[in-house]
Amino acid sequence: MSSKQSIDSTAKLGSSTPDCNHAPKVVAIEQVEERNHGSFSEKQRSMEERRNNSGRQSTLFGLCHRSGNKRSRDPSPQKSVHQKMASCLRLPSRSKPMWENISLPKGPMLLLRGCVGGWDWSERRSTREELASLPDWKCDVKFKIYGKACQMRRRICQYSSGGNVSYTYSGVKNMNAPEFPQILHDIKCRVENLICDCISEITKDGTDSLKNLSFPAEFIERVKSMNSDNSEKNLYNYCLCNHYRSGEEYMGYHSDDEGCLDPHTPIASVSFGITRNFDIRARKKMSDVGRPRLARVALGDGDLLLMFPPMQDNYEHSIPVQKKAVGERINLTFRRITTK
């Protein structure tokens, strides 16, 4: 089967409800594959803007703060009165967030476009620059893949909510990751609140077809028991950050299936910067014959991807090399580590 055929057949798997305002819809997976060739030109920026505005959310980035917050994110003067009010009152801005259902048969996934890290590309650029200047990035990290020693080209760093949280990743044990800096804490709160809003949307009475998806019941219950205000939800206690400084930097196929990860909580992946492809294929145990790419999702600036269990048990994902993609990308994967 050619990869195009397999992508088309993947695209038919999700459900689509055109009459629902914010119904999940199947991503045209291949549609933006080549979108990011070249740096962010003005044209590209306005295209990205149009794309992002369709999924605007009600809460501004950074509304959830712990006490003593050093980071202030006042709306910039050019924001409309409506936007400013929405940020203060947490009213819906232009439209409700549009969660897209990109689930594979054995891997539920949801995608929300352009809703994290700021209102527009310039705010998100500042967010990305601030992330890029965090002091803990490491280059040339050595790791093992299928027992073979390799060296990473991309930069990585990890943060945690403090305490006794450690995580082994590609054979690299990370003890005592430093505590979330304010910017990561703000993004984490934003992601957690978006997830809570999404789950309450899924579970409330109505015809929302997201209800038909099988998400872990334990996670749904945990989220439902949380306050619906903007307070910190503590769904996540660990974040792995990846900095791809060019299209040549990549991440090979892998599954995030470490035993220390909470078995019910989705991995929440946030992207900033240029759009890069996110490829998915079956895990070895699912297929004896060749393993073609099953899906390709273009992850862009401010996008949030939720990978629900059992996705990691059944599939692998990767960020392939895209030689023609010019510009950098930062990806944050928020995880819940269970301390044993």
Ligand SMILES: O=C(O)CCC(=O)C(=O)O
């Ligand atoms: O950069 C990405 O979108 C993927 C990151 C990822 O898969 C990981 O950190 O495990």
Ligand SMILES: [Fe+2]
């Ligand atoms: Fe991963």
